[in-house]
Amino acid sequence: MFKKIITISLIVIALVGAVVVDFPSVAKFVGIKKEFKIHQGLDLQGGTQLVYQTDLSKVKSADQANATQGVVEVIDRRINALGVTEPVIQKTRDNSRVIVELPGVKDIDAAIKLIGETAQLEFREGIEGKSLKDGKFNSSNYDDWKDAGLTGAHFAKAEVQFKQGQVAVVSEPEIGITFDPEGRKIFAEVTGRNVGKPLAIFLDKNMLSAPTVNEKIDSESAVISGNFDLQSAKTLAIQLNAGALPVPVTLISQNNVGATLGTETVQKSIVAGVLGLLLVILFMLIYYRLPGFLASLALIFYALLSIAIFIAIPVTLTLPGIAGFVLSIGMAIDANILIFERMKEELRSGAPLISAIDTGFNRAWTSIRDSNFSSLITAVILYYFGSGMIKGFAVTLGIGILVSLFTALTVTHTILRAVAGTGLKNKLSWWMGGVK
Amino acid sequence: MNIVRATKIWLGISSVMVVLSLVCIFTFRYHLGIDFAGGTALEIQVGSPDTYTQTLPAETTVSEYLVTSYKATTSQDAVAQGAGASDRFILRSKAITNNQKNAWITRAKAVLPNLAELQFTSVSPTVGADVVRKAILAVIVAMLAILLYLAYAFRKVPKPTNSWRFGATAVAALLAHDVIILLGVYSLLSHFFGAEIDSMFITALLTLLGFSVHDTIVTYDRLRENLIKRGAVNFEQTVNDSIVETITRSINTTFTLVLVLLAMTLMGGRTTFFFTLSLLVGVIVGTYSSIFVASPLLLLWQKAVDRQKPAQ
Numbered sequence: 001m002f003k004k005i006i007t008i009s010l011i012v013i014a015l016v017g018a019v020v021v022d023f024p025s026v027a028k029f030v031g032i033k034k035e036f037k038i039h040q041g042l043d044l045q046g047g048t049q050l051v052y053q054t055d056l057s058k059v060k061s062a063d064q065a066n067a068t069q070g071v072v073e074v075i076d077r078r079i080n081a082l083g084v085t086e087p088v089i090q091k092t093r094d095n096s097r098v099i100v101e102l103p104g105v106k107d108i109d110a111a112i113k114l115i116g117e118t119a120q121l122e123f124r125e126g127i128e129g130k131s132l133k134d135g136k137f138n139s140s141n142y143d144d145w146k147d148a149g150l151t152g153a154h155f156a157k158a159e160v161q162f163k164q165g166q167v168a169v170v171s172e173p174e175i176g177i178t179f180d181p182e183g184r185k186i187f188a189e190v191t192g193r194n195v196g197k198p199l200a201i202f203l204d205k206n207m208l209s210a211p212t213v214n215e216k217i218d219s220e221s222a223v224i225s226g227n228f229d230l231q232s233a234k235t236l237a238i239q240l241n242a243g244a245l246p247v248p249v250t251l252i253s254q255n256n257v258g259a260t261l262g263t264e265t266v267q268k269s270i271v272a273g274v275l276g277l278l279l280v281i282l283f284m285l286i287y288y289r290l291p292g293f294l295a296s297l298a299l300i301f302y303a304l305l306s307i308a309i310f311i312a313i314p315v316t317l318t319l320p321g322i323a324g325f326v327l328s329i330g331m332a333i334d335a336n337i338l339i340f341e342r343m344k345e346e347l348r349s350g351a352p353l354i355s356a357i358d359t360g361f362n363r364a365w366t367s368i369r370d371s372n373f374s375s376l377i378t379a380v381i382l383y384y385f386g387s388g389m390i391k392g393f394a395v396t397l398g399i400g401i402l403v404s405l406f407t408a409l410t411v412t413h414t415i416l417r418a419v420a421g422t423g424l425k426n427k428l429s430w431w432m433g434g435v436k
Numbered sequence: 437m438n439i440v441r442a443t444k445i446w447l448g449i450s451s452v453m454v455v456l457s458l459v460c461i462f463t464f465r466y467h468l469g470i471d472f473a474g475g476t477a478l479e480i481q482v483g484s485p486d487t488y489t490q491t492l493p494a495e496t497t498v499s500e501y502l503v504t505s506y507k508a509t510t511s512q513d514a515v516a517q518g519a520g521a522s523d524r525f526i527l528r529s530k531a532i533t534n535n536q537k538n539a540w541i542t543r544a545k546a547v548l549p550n551l552a553e554l555q556f557t558s559v560s561p562t563v564g565a566d567v568v569r570k571a572i573l574a575v576i577v578a579m580l581a582i583l584l585y586l587a588y589a590f591r592k593v594p595k596p597t598n599s600w601r602f603g604a605t606a607v608a609a610l611l612a613h614d615v616i617i618l619l620g621v622y623s624l625l626s627h628f629f630g631a632e633i634d635s636m637f638i639t640a641l642l643t644l645l646g647f648s649v650h651d652t653i654v655t656y657d658r659l660r661e662n663l664i665k666r667g668a669v670n671f672e673q674t675v676n677d678s679i680v681e682t683i684t685r686s687i688n689t690t691f692t693l694v695l696v697l698l699a700m701t702l703m704g705g706r707t708t709f710f711f712t713l714s715l716l717v718g719v720i721v722g723t724y725s726s727i728f729v730a731s732p733l734l735l736l737w738q739k740a741v742d743r744q745k746p747a748q
Binding site for chain 1: 471479534535538552553554555556557558559560562567570571573574577578581582585586589635636638639642643645646647649650651653654657658661681682684685688689691692693694695696697698699700702703704705707708711712715
């Protein structure tokens with residue numbers, strides 16, 4: 001009796017919770033301020049996914065995880081400066097890739113430029129006979145200059161400013177930088193060593209400019225010029241503030257989905273899902289009659305509960321994810337079919353209704369468990385080996401299987417027993433649909 | 437109903453199907469999806485014809501214009517396919533960059549003023565090899581995991597059979613029958629309707645590995661129960677009874693799946709069409725093999741073992 005009360009309360013709590021989470025109007029009615037919403041993947045809400053390959057060839061294997069994590073953090077800071085809402089940046093387990101998801105970004109070119117460049121800014125000193133000839137500028141080749149020990153990592157801040165005292169109508173943008181204390185010290189030493197000679201500034205091994213040092217500069221601020229237009233100056237300032245990427249990255253895959261296409265996809269999937277659900281319910285009613293009706297209630301409950309779980313976790317729903325969920329509706333009913341068939345066998349052999357129900361559930365359990373477990377195995381493997389979209393499918397399918405075990409075994413069983421306790425128990429033909 | 441007696445017929449049908457599938461697999465070459473082979477797919481909407489009748493060069497169709505202007509801008513050969521609606525196209529080519537794509541759209545807008553980009557996917561060829569490797573690995577791991585699980589789940593099965601045979605025949609029906617026939621059907625879909633081998637197809641394949649053993653498990657579960665009840669006498673009769681007793685539920689569980697998959701295939705849109713279609717083919721083939729291949733194989737195996745015993 002006690003166990004029964006617990007089961008029923010559990011079902012009621014789950015049902016109420018699912019309805020509150022699933023329907024915003026209900027949540028509002030009961031006074032919950034938090035807005036529950038399905039988190040849509042890029043293919044549904046529109047947006048851009050960029051996949052970068054990290055070049056780890058020069059990184060020791062022990063440091064690869066750190067280097068790639070560094071890439072993730074730097075890209076995260078760069079994107080934040082862009083003001084994208086809810087970007088997702090993650091690395092793959094093997095550190096070979098970094099995946100960047102940008103919902104609703106219009107100017108993808110700018111984003112690609114901002115994210116993908118290493119933005120390693122270096123000050124380099126001249127070498128007489130190579131980069132310099134008689135102390136004068138001679139070569140813009142990176143290797144003709146030597147490391148001055150001062151890079152973008154020594155900047156405390158970088159910002160776009162305009163060339164002072166320029167008479168031209170359009171004044172040229174440049175980058176104003178502020179050194180951190182160590183950077184200031186190194187800068188003073190380097191300029192002290194190179195008075196009267198050019199000092200080159202390279203960005204990703206391309207020379208930006210090579211101004212000649214007039215005197216030792218012991219100041220925390222300096223200016224970098226380099227024929228910037230406003231856009232490239234802004235990009236560089238963001239990159240310098242966010243830091244250089246620890247390793248170079250290459251864009252290997254790109255996917256932009258327009259918002260129109262996403263909305264269409266969502267609508268089509270909902271229609272397909274609802275149609276599938278209705279067809280299954282129709283079949284269950286025709287073939288299994290009363291138990292089929294009760295199983296259909298359980299199936300609707302199953303759908304509500306699964307969606308609530310997707311919202312609660314939250315699971316990012318993609319198109320394959322929706323497919324996985326709709327598929328799981330077709331599977332969720334399978335357990336009921338196995339149970340009902342077993343139940344009918346018991347009824348045919350003359351067992352009383354209640355005991356036929358219980359035996360049906362108990363005997364069908366092993367095959368339900370084993371078959372669902374084999375599907376869970378494949379869901380786990382898909383999750384482990386799959387890429388983003390496929391993971392979405394594996395997650396909804398996996399959650400679907402687990403929830404369906406709960407609803408088939410607990411909810412259907414409880415409802416069946418409850419109904420069998422009423423006057424309907426004498427209408428045996430209602431229970432024996434499909435028996436020849 | 438005596439299903440087992442006609443074992444040769446069932447296995448004959450299956451063998452013919454498998455051979456035909458193998459022929460198809462090796463005759464027709466699969467189109468590889470861009471997530472496998474690399475490349476670009478650009479889905480666009482061109483707007484209604486009266487927006488471009490004036491600007492489109494005479495005696496040129498829209499798709500011809502798309503291909504020639506694409507080539508002129510990106511210097512890549514493209515193939516233009518219709519994409520569901522009459523004003524939608526998908527252009528496929530070797531991988532191009534976002535910049536090249538934008539340049540082409542700007543250029544084409546001069547002729548097709550309402551041109552709109554719906555989806556742009558570009559994958560470098562280097563990604564493909566990795567995806568293929570992972571896909572093959574995933575299929576092998578899934579097979580082994582299911583074999584091990586079935587051998588474990590049926591570990592208490594009584595003599596004369598044993599649990600490894602249960603697992604092995606279930607997986608054999610899966611690999612030698614379901615997977616090969618699905619690949620065969622898909623080669624036809626690929627050849628005649630442009631279906632592609634891509635991550636979605638591999639997902640369908642893996643999902644089916646899990647699904648297809650459902651019905652086999654139901655039958656084997658009943659076989660185990662009957663073997664415990666009746667003992668080892670007349671194994672053939674026991675196998676047949678187990679199939680007959682569970683055939684309705686095998687068909688019904690599949691039928692509900694067929695219903696949702698039909699709904700998704702017909703209504704779910706182009707992106708998942710071949711995905712749900714291959715699942716549809718797969719669950720039907722899988723149910724056939726659960727009923728007509730897996731158990732008969734188990735029986736044949738038992739007979740072979742029985743024949744060997746007196747000889748020893």
